[in-house]
Amino acid sequence: xxxxxxxxxxVSTIKAPGYxxxxxxxxxxxxxxxxxxxxxFLAVDTVQAGTGDTVxxxxxxxxxxxxxxxxxxxxxxxxxxxxxxxxxxxxNS
Amino acid sequence: MKLGKxxxxxxxxxxxxxxxxxxxxxxxxxxxxxxxxxxxLVAFDTIQSGTGDLVYYETSKEAGxxxxxxxxxCDAAIVGIVDTIFTENNK
Numbered sequence: 001x002x003x004x005x006x007x008x009x010x011v012s013t014i015k016a017p018g019y020x021x022x023x024x025x026x027x028x029x030x031x032x033x034x035x036x037x038x039x040x041f042l043a044v045d046t047v048q049a050g051t052g053d054t055v056x057x058x059x060x061x062x063x064x065x066x067x068x069x070x071x072x073x074x075x076x077x078x079x080x081x082x083x084x085x086x087x088x089x090x091x092n093s
Numbered sequence: 094m095k096l097g098k099x100x101x102x103x104x105x106x107x108x109x110x111x112x113x114x115x116x117x118x119x120x121x122x123x124x125x126x127x128x129x130x131x132x133x134l135v136a137f138d139t140i141q142s143g144t145g146d147l148v149y150y151e152t153s154k155e156a157g158x159x160x161x162x163x164x165x166x167c168d169a170a171i172v173g174i175v176d177t178i179f180t181e182n183n184k
Contacts, residue, residue, distance in 0.1 A: 008125055008180030010096070010149065014140050015173035016159055024094070024149070024173070026125045026180060040125055042094035042149050051181060061155035075172050077155040078094055 003084060004029045004057045006049050010042060018074030025049060025080065027057055032087045043078035044068070056082035094149045094172065097122045099142055103135050111165050118142065118171065120150055125180050136169035147175040 004027035012024070023045040029037045034054070046067050049055050057080055058064060064079040101119035105112075116138040122131045127147070136150050139159045150156075150171045157165035159172065 008178060010173075010175055011177040011179070012149070012173040012175050014142070016140055016170075019173055026178070039130070042096065044094075051179075061153070061158075064155075075151050075155055075158045075170055076094075077151050077153060 001081065002029050002057050002059065003032060003087065004043075004055055005034070005036075006051050006053045006055055006080075007040060008051055016075055018068070018070055018076065019044070022068075023048075025051075027055065027078075027080070029057075030054065032089045033091065041078060043080050044076055045080045047080055047083055049080050049083050054084040054087075055080045056084060094151050095122055096125060096127075096147065096149050096175065096178075097134075097136075098127075098129070099144050099146045099148055099171075100133060101144060109166065111160070111162060112167075115139070115160070116141075118144075120148065120169070120171070123147070125178055126182075134169050136171050137165075137167050138171045140171060140174060142171055142174050147178075149173050149175060 008026040097120040103117040156170035
């Protein structure tokens with residue numbers, strides 16, 4: 001899992017089976033301190049996150065389908081699994 | 094998933110069995126500000142997208158799941174056509 005910040009959302013009408021009525025958000029990976037890290041990508045939302053939220057993103061297909069409760073032909077790899085309230089860490093370590 | 098723009102089509106007469114009847118499109122990865130990055134790739138298309146469409150695609154082994162047969166030797170598949178993108182800067 002990685003920490004990421006939601007920077008926007010994507011609206012689409014035509015999509016693959018399984019994606020109907022799912023919210024798709026743009027997420028930017030961040031460091032524990034909140035600095036952007038690498039390229040942004042898209043993830044399916046399961047926790048009603050929104051723009052500006054720091055979230056926990058899973059990038060693994062098996063876990064993603066488990067969260068969606070939709071096995072089978074659902075082509076998904078990246079899902080948002082939680083909204084982060086706080087990250088407690090030692091910046092010096 | 095990643096954003097990309099369909100820039101062309103790939104036609105092959107000779108291909109492996111599980112690729113038969115599948116449209117292959119050329120996709121240029123783009124960021125949310127529609128700035129292209131990296132190298133273009135070839136992706137499965139099952140939702141009838143076409144050249145010029147802004148799409149999102151999934152990579153790695155999950156991509157093969159777009160077909161009914163599920164286990165396919167495929168590493169990229171288009172899963173949606175983008176209508177609009179809302180970001181912090183342009184909403």
